[in-house]
Amino acid sequence: MGLAIARRLGQEGAKVVVSSRNMDNVNKAVETLKKENIEVVGVKCHISNPEERTNLIQDAVKHFGGIDILMINAGVNPYVGNLIDCPESAFDEAFDVNVKGPFLLAKEVIPLMRKRGGGSMLFMTTMSVYKDVPGFGLYATSKSTLVRLTKHFAMELAQDNIRVNCVAPGAIDTAFISKFSKTEYFKRGIENDVPVQRMGRPEEVAGTAAFLLSDDASYITGETIPIAGGMQSQELICLAIARRLGQEKAKAVVSSRNTNNVNRAVAILKKENIEVILARYHISNPEERTNLIQDAVKHFGGIDIIMINAGDNPHVGNLIDCPES
Numbered sequence: 001m002g003l004a005i006a007r008r009l010g011q012e013g014a015k016v017v018v019s020s021r022n023m024d025n026v027n028k029a030v031e032t033l034k035k036e037n038i039e040v041v042g043v044k045c046h047i048s049n050p051e052e053r054t055n056l057i058q059d060a061v062k063h064f065g066g067i068d069i070l071m072i073n074a075g076v077n078p079y080v081g082n083l084i085d086c087p088e089s090a091f092d093e094a095f096d097v098n099v100k101g102p103f104l105l106a107k108e109v110i111p112l113m114r115k116r117g118g119g120s121m122l123f124m125t126t127m128s129v130y131k132d133v134p135g136f137g138l139y140a141t142s143k144s145t146l147v148r149l150t151k152h153f154a155m156e157l158a159q160d161n162i163r164v165n166c167v168a169p170g171a172i173d174t175a176f177i178s179k180f181s182k183t184e185y186f187k188r189g190i191e192n193d194v195p196v197q198r199m200g201r202p203e204e205v206a207g208t209a210a211f212l213l214s215d216d217a218s219y220i221t222g223e224t225i226p227i228a229g230g231m232q233s234q235e236l237i238c239l240a241i242a243r244r245l246g247q248e249k250a251k252a253v254v255s256s257r258n259t260n261n262v263n264r265a266v267a268i269l270k271k272e273n274i275e276v277i278l279a280r281y282h283i284s285n286p287e288e289r290t291n292l293i294q295d296a297v298k299h300f301g302g303i304d305i306i307m308i309n310a311g312d313n314p315h316v317g318n319l320i321d322c323p324e325s
Contacts, residue, residue, distance in 0.1 A: 001073060001124070001169065001172060001174055001202045001205050001206070002018070002020075002029075002071075002073040003018075003029050003032065003033075003202070004201075004202035004203050004205065004206040005071055005073065005202075005205065005206045005209045005210070006018050006029065006033060006038075006040070007032075007033060007036065007038065007206065008203070008206035008207060008209070008210045009069070009071070009206075009209075009210055009213065010033055010036070010038030010039070010040060011036075011038070012210055012214065014069065015039045015040070015063075015064045016033065016038060016039065016040040016041075017040070017041050017042070017043060017056070017059065017060045017063070017064070018030060018033070018040060018041075018042050018043075019042065019043045019044065019045035019056050020044070020045070021044065021045065021046035021047075022044075023044045026042035026043065026044055027042060029042060030042040041059060041060075041063050043055060043056045043059045043060075046101075047072070047074040047097060047101030047102065047105055048096045048097055048100065048101045050104075053101075053104065053105050053108060054108075056105075057108060057109060057112070061112065066112055066115065066116050067109055067112045067113060067116075067119065068113070068116060068119050068120070069119060069120045069121070069122075069213045070105070070106060070109050070113075070119070070120075070121045070122070071121075071122045071124075071209060071213065072102045072105060072106065072121070072122070072123050072124060073124045074097055074098065074101055074102060074124075075097065075098055075124065075126075075139075075143070075176075076093060076094060076097045076098065077094070077136070077138070077139040077176075078090040078093045078094055078138070079091075079094070079138050080135045080136065081135055082135075082137065083137030083138055083141065086137070086138050090138060091138065094138050094139065094141075094142040095142050095145075098139070098142035098143055098145075098146070099142050099145045099146065099149075102123060102146065102149070103149060106121055106123075106153065106164075109121075110157065110160075110162065113160070113162050114160050114162070117161060118160065118161030118162055118163075119161075119162045119163075120162070120163045120164075120165075120212070120213045120214075120217075121153070121162065121163070121164045121165070122164075122165050122166065122167065122209055122212055122213050123146045123149065123150055123164075123165075123166040123167075124146070124166070124167055124169070125143045125144070125146045125147055125166050125167070125168045125224060126139065126140065126143045126168055126169060126170075127168050127169065127170040127171075127226060127228045127231055128140040128143070129143050129144040129147060129168065130168070130226070131193065131231065133189075146166055147166060147168075147224050150164050150165060150166040150222060150223075150224060151222050154221040154222030154223075155222065158221060163217070163218070163220065163221040164221055164222065165212045165217070165220060165221060165222070165223050165224070165225065166223070166224040166225070167205060167208055167209055167212070167224070167225050167226075167227055168224050168225065168226045168227065168228070169200065169205050169227045169228065170194065170200060170226065170227065170228025170229060170231050171186070171189070171190060171194065171199045171200060171228070171229075172199060172200040172201070172202060172204075172205060172227075173199045173200065173201055173202070174202060177199075191271070192268065192271050192272070193231050194228065194229040194230060194231050195229060195230035195231075196229035196230055197229075198229065199229075200227060200228070200229055204227060205227050208225060208227050212225065237309060238254070238256075238265075238307075238309040239254075239265050239268065239269075241307055241309065242254050242265065242269060242274075242276070243268075243269060243272065243274065245305070245307070246269055246272070246274030246275070246276060247272075247274070250305065251275045251276070251299075251300045252269065252274060252275065252276040252277075253276070253277055253278075253279055253292070253295060253296045253299070253300070254266060254269070254276060254277075254278055254279070255278070255279040255280065255281045255292055256280065256281070257280065257281065257282040257283075258280075259280050262278040262279070262280055263278065265278070266278045277295065277299050279291065279292045279295045279296075283308070283310040
């Protein structure tokens with residue numbers, strides 16, 4: 001993804017500095033981009049190495065006069081398995097590379113951006129911070145820190161005209177994910193959780209990254225943008241409850257005033273072998289409440305449990321000013 005983002009930024013007219021802890025990767029990237037007439041230099045940099053971070057920044061200033069945008073794509077996953085079994089060494093490596101390194105590099109670039117009157121930063125997290133993936137607890141835990149880092153940096157740097165955002169890619173077709181993409185669990189995840197029914201391409205991440213780093217996104221800061229083919233970044237509470245009840249062998253009736261939400265929930269639950277039916281209903285509508293109850297009795301013979309998750313907030317303001325309607 002890093003190469004795709006560097007390419008897109010170069011196509012948009014940026015002068016690019018690419019870095020990696022692997023110098024062979026740096027040289028290949030520079031060679032590729034130069035063939036595409038992109039102005040680029042390459043620097044070896046392990047994000048956890050203070051001297052190499054300093055060299056990276058100094059080389060950028062030396063070649064291009066300053067730094068206007070910073071895209072941090074560093075990431076490692078040194079351990080796959082239950083988080084409670086994670087060795088300390090793997091924990092330290094994940095947080096050094098995925099959290100501490102990006103934090104320090106961004107912090108070290110801030111004075112240069114301030115001198116230039118502003119800038120834009122972009123971190124890279126993952127959709128697994130929103131949706132649990134077995135075995136990826138360490139990676140997701142470390143990467144989730146970047147979501148909060150983005151929020152706080154954005155708040156603290158807004159006065160300096162420095163924007164800070166984050167992207168959360170889902171299943172993107174890269175070498176990083178290739179070892180898992182052939183597993184049955186992964187294939188089921190694409191089928192059940194990704195509405196577009198395919199993996200993403202690095203270029204699709206690059207387009208969003210270039211937008212967020214550009215002046216076109218001048219009113220966007222502190223945000224984490226999912227790039228995941230429609231995968232839900234925040235599961236509906238009611239869907240999570242219906243799923244858990246179904247896993248406990250309950251027969252479920254799900255309802256909403258929004259037909260699309262109902263249809264989607266039923267499709268998801270049925271794929272998980274949960275016995276479920278749908279009923280479109282607005283809790284304030286007497287006829288629809290009656291239909292809901294009748295449907296439950298018709299299909300399952302009665303009602304043993306009821307979970308009411310309805311909620312609305314039609315007025316924001318002082319309670320003493322709330323209109324009767």
